């Protein structure tokens with residue numbers, strides 16, 4: 001996910017839009033038990049300032065995993081937007097650094113996902129869990145334990 005800022009400068013532009021389809025090399029969803037996402041869509045705008053580059057970033061993906069309550073399939077639609085500043089020189093601050101005129105969004109995107117990941121995903125907010133006695137999925141059936 002690279003954007004060549006030099007090309008932009010040469011063409012006299014200070015702003016551009018971008019769009020990427022991203023497949024992470026490492027499992028960034030590790031903290032969510034057995035969750036996965038096929039495709040992460042990354043898009044936004046980039047704005048050049050003197051040395052710094054401001055990126056308005058949106059990260060969107062469908063996370064598929066196990067419902068934390070009933071273990072059925074659960075889908076979580078992840079969408080986060082944020083503004084990220086890339087600096088040319090590392091001043092030891094919490095900014096991202098770009099090198100040789102190229103912005104690499106990978107770390108920023110991974111960070112956006114990691115810091116906004118839910119702690120668990122549910123098949124539905126009203127998921128009724130499994131019966132703690134017989135293990136029946138109470139979304140699908142009424143077990144007879146209650147009485």
Ligand SMILES: [Zn+2]
Nearest residue numbers: 067070123127
């Ligand atoms: Zn559930």
Ligand SMILES: [Zn+2]
Nearest residue numbers: 131134143145
């Ligand atoms: Zn039961």
